[in-house]
Amino acid sequence: MAGWRTHAGRAITLPHDNIDTDQLIPARFMSAPRSEGYGKFLLHDLRHDADGAEVPDFPLNRHDDATILVAGRNFGSGSSREAAVYALVDAGITTVIAPSFGDIFASNAVNNGLLPARLSERQVKQLMMHLGDQSGAARIDIDAKELRIGDHSFAFELDDGWQTKLINGWDDIDLTLAHRDQIHSFRDQRLKTSRWAWPTAQDQEPPGTRAQ
Amino acid sequence: MTQPRTLLDKLWSAHEILKREDGTSLLWVDRHLVHEGSHHAFGKLAARGADVAAPDLTFAVVDHYAPTRQRERIADPQVSRMIDTLRNNAKQHRLQLFDLMDPGQGIVHVVGPEQGLTLPGLLINCGDSHTSTHGAFGALAFGIGATEVAHVLATQTIWQKKPKSMRITVDGSLGPGVSAKDIALNWIARLGTGGAQGCAIEYAGSAVRDLSMEGRMTLCNLSIEGGARLGMVAPDEVTFAYLKDRPYAPKGADWDAGLEDWANLPSDDGAEFDLEVTLHGDDIAPTVTWGTSPEQALPVTETIPDPATLDPGKADAARAALDYMDLPSGRALEGIAVDQVFLGSCTNGRIEDLRAAAAVLAGRRAKVPGMVSPGSAQVKAQAEQEGLDRIFTEAGLDWVASGCSMCVGMNGDLVAPGKRCASSTNRNFRGRQGPGARTHLMSPAMVAAAAVTGTITDVRPLLHGRAA
Numbered sequence: 001m002a003g004w005r006t007h008a009g010r011a012i013t014l015p016h017d018n019i020d021t022d023q024l025i026p027a028r029f030m031s032a033p034r035s036e037g038y039g040k041f042l043l044h045d046l047r048h049d050a051d052g053a054e055v056p057d058f059p060l061n062r063h064d065d066a067t068i069l070v071a072g073r074n075f076g077s078g079s080s081r082e083a084a085v086y087a088l089v090d091a092g093i094t095t096v097i098a099p100s101f102g103d104i105f106a107s108n109a110v111n112n113g114l115l116p117a118r119l120s121e122r123q124v125k126q127l128m129m130h131l132g133d134q135s136g137a138a139r140i141d142i143d144a145k146e147l148r149i150g151d152h153s154f155a156f157e158l159d160d161g162w163q164t165k166l167i168n169g170w171d172d173i174d175l176t177l178a179h180r181d182q183i184h185s186f187r188d189q190r191l192k193t194s195r196w197a198w199p200t201a202q203d204q205e206p207p208g209t210r211a212q
Numbered sequence: 213m214t215q216p217r218t219l220l221d222k223l224w225s226a227h228e229i230l231k232r233e234d235g236t237s238l239l240w241v242d243r244h245l246v247h248e249g250s251h252h253a254f255g256k257l258a259a260r261g262a263d264v265a266a267p268d269l270t271f272a273v274v275d276h277y278a279p280t281r282q283r284e285r286i287a288d289p290q291v292s293r294m295i296d297t298l299r300n301n302a303k304q305h306r307l308q309l310f311d312l313m314d315p316g317q318g319i320v321h322v323v324g325p326e327q328g329l330t331l332p333g334l335l336i337n338c339g340d341s342h343t344s345t346h347g348a349f350g351a352l353a354f355g356i357g358a359t360e361v362a363h364v365l366a367t368q369t370i371w372q373k374k375p376k377s378m379r380i381t382v383d384g385s386l387g388p389g390v391s392a393k394d395i396a397l398n399w400i401a402r403l404g405t406g407g408a409q410g411c412a413i414e415y416a417g418s419a420v421r422d423l424s425m426e427g428r429m430t431l432c433n434l435s436i437e438g439g440a441r442l443g444m445v446a447p448d449e450v451t452f453a454y455l456k457d458r459p460y461a462p463k464g465a466d467w468d469a470g471l472e473d474w475a476n477l478p479s480d481d482g483a484e485f486d487l488e489v490t491l492h493g494d495d496i497a498p499t500v501t502w503g504t505s506p507e508q509a510l511p512v513t514e515t516i517p518d519p520a521t522l523d524p525g526k527a528d529a530a531r532a533a534l535d536y537m538d539l540p541s542g543r544a545l546e547g548i549a550v551d552q553v554f555l556g557s558c559t560n561g562r563i564e565d566l567r568a569a570a571a572v573l574a575g576r577r578a579k580v581p582g583m584v585s586p587g588s589a590q591v592k593a594q595a596e597q598e599g600l601d602r603i604f605t606e607a608g609l610d611w612v613a614s615g616c617s618m619c620v621g622m623n624g625d626l627v628a629p630g631k632r633c634a635s636s637t638n639r640n641f642r643g644r645q646g647p648g649a650r651t652h653l654m655s656p657a658m659v660a661a662a663a664v665t666g667t668i669t670d671v672r673p674l675l676h677g678r679a680a
């Protein structure tokens with residue numbers, strides 16, 4: 001994953017609270033390989049009517065150039081499906097601005113270079129009023145934790161660890177493996193003091209052959 | 213004197229390998245559970261050419277796509293491909309797999325405890341938000357996304373910031389026909405779906421202590437619906453009695469050593485929590501959701517609120533929810549006609565849940581169709597031994613195999629568009645049970661009551677003269 005510091009794009013509003021991960025990507029699309037691209041699944045059942053036709057006045061249908069979403073509280077609540085983030089990223093979204101996010105969604109977002117930026121409930125309202133149902137030019141600066149839109153500028157909240165990660169585009173696995181020795185000695189110590197924490201072996205069959 | 217510590221503090225420090233300057237800890241993972249949905253994570257592992265770091269601590273379960281009928285010949289090629297992918301990954305990485313025909317198969321959060329894989333004092337991860345279920349044993353258990361699943365597979369560790377601590381105390385005792393599900397819907401309705409955001413909840417108080425392990429699991433399972441990262445109950449004799457002699461639980465000297473360590477886990481007297489909430493068990497009535505968020509819930513005896521009278525921040529959401537649910541404000545919840553019922557899921561698919569539903573259904577007929585999917589093959593076998601399956605089928609409900617089934621509909625068990633379902637599951641989100649499906653969450657006993665009358669019904673009068 002490549003890191004990023006600034007982004008200039010178009011912001012639109014999704015004026016709803018609790019846009020859960022089942023809305024972001026309905027479960028039936030989640031068996032597709034990522035290489036197919038998940039952008040077409042984003043908010044599928046809100047963007048389409050029961051017959052599969054596009055709902056013309058749904059914000060994302062009106063503005064297919066949007067890269068920044070401004071949404072209500074508790075965005076991404078619900079399941080741990082990272083596919084919700086894939087759908088956003090593959091649809092070209094770089095940033096979601098909301099008063100609060102589902103915990104697992106937010107960490108999934110950062111793991112995929114998507115910025116979950118928090119503003120107060122009041123600031124989000126203000127932004128929504130400003131944008132209305134139009135899209136507006138906006139600029140994000142992760143270093144400064146700042147969002148500029150028209151003449152307004154907002155300081156957003158973002159965990160420092162996540163800020164660094166978004167900027168560097170780090171892969172955690174490499175970072176973690178640098179601590180390999182510490183991990184191994186932790187494990188050895190735990191095995192010594194808490195043997196009960198290891199599962200009792202079941203049978204003599206090698207793993208993976210059970211009743212297949 | 214050392215500072216009194218919470219259960220969370222003790223579990224956290226027992227797993228912390230190191231702490232970064234920004235406050236993020238690297239934690240050791242004792243159990244990692246994977247399922248068909250983990251295919252993205254295995255894909256990431258393959259892309260790096262990495263191996264699973266600890267195959268002996270990693271267990272695979274077929275549940276999300278598990279067909280509940282005709283397992284021998286899976287009709288849907290997409291379902292079959294998802295299951296085959298998990299089989300191949302399990303085989304390649306030498307992981308224990310609870311496959312479709314395995315007597316231990318079931319929903320991952322039912323299988324873990326039932327097999328004794330879930331223990332007090334462990335850190336348990338799974339790529340599924342309801343991993344919080346396992347916290348019922350006094351474990352640190354939380355759901356993670358695919359990138360993190362790949363990380364755990366590759367390193368057997370996870371980076372995590374310590375959550376805030378929150379204690380929900382439920383005093384008193386629950387009345388007849390009131391269960392852990394009602395406690396959960398109650399506090400979520402009160403605090404909102406973001407009420408516990410960023411928190412680890414510890415459930416305490418007499419009404420929680422009185423719950424069986426099944427009830428505690430239901431309570432911890434639903435923590436995530438109130439925004440919490442995880443839910444926990446301190447281990448006690450009920451916990452130990454449940455675990456003793458389970459297949460993967462420690463034996464002999466290891467069991468004794470475990471008991472000794474686990475006895476030290478409960479929060480110390482005087483330990484401080486960042487947030488405290490108290491509920492009174494005696495005030496809790498059977499509770500039902502009326503909208504499309506678990507916080508949109510009320511006692512079954514109430515009427516649907518008028519959005520105009522709600523907190524302005526919640527009025528629009530309520531209007532949209534009522535529109536989707538096709539319900540008018542001001543209408544009594546009791547008497548709303550349902551088209552079908554569903555009993556199952558990791559929230560309420562355990563043996564005690566089936567017993568509670570059967571107690572209502574015994575000798576009665578369901579007015580609407582419905583499906584009962586036990587949480588695991590073992591729950592299914594146990595229920596059949598107790599004759600519960602006959603109660604369900606004689607009532608006119610379908611008795612099917614175990615899996616996530618209609619909780620999420622990935623295996624094709626769906627609620628049709630526009631249909632209303634009384635469901636023992638955990639999410640009433642739009643389209644969760646199928647595009648256009650309308651879900652009312654409630655306890656298993658309440659689902660059974662809805663089956664008997666064909667409407668949302670207070671189960672309590674139906675229990676008169678019966679053992680609940």
Ligand code: SF4
Pocket residue numbers: 275276319320321340342557558559615616617619620638
């Ligand atoms: S039963 Fe439902 S909530 Fe539980 S693991 Fe399966 S899909 Fe998730």
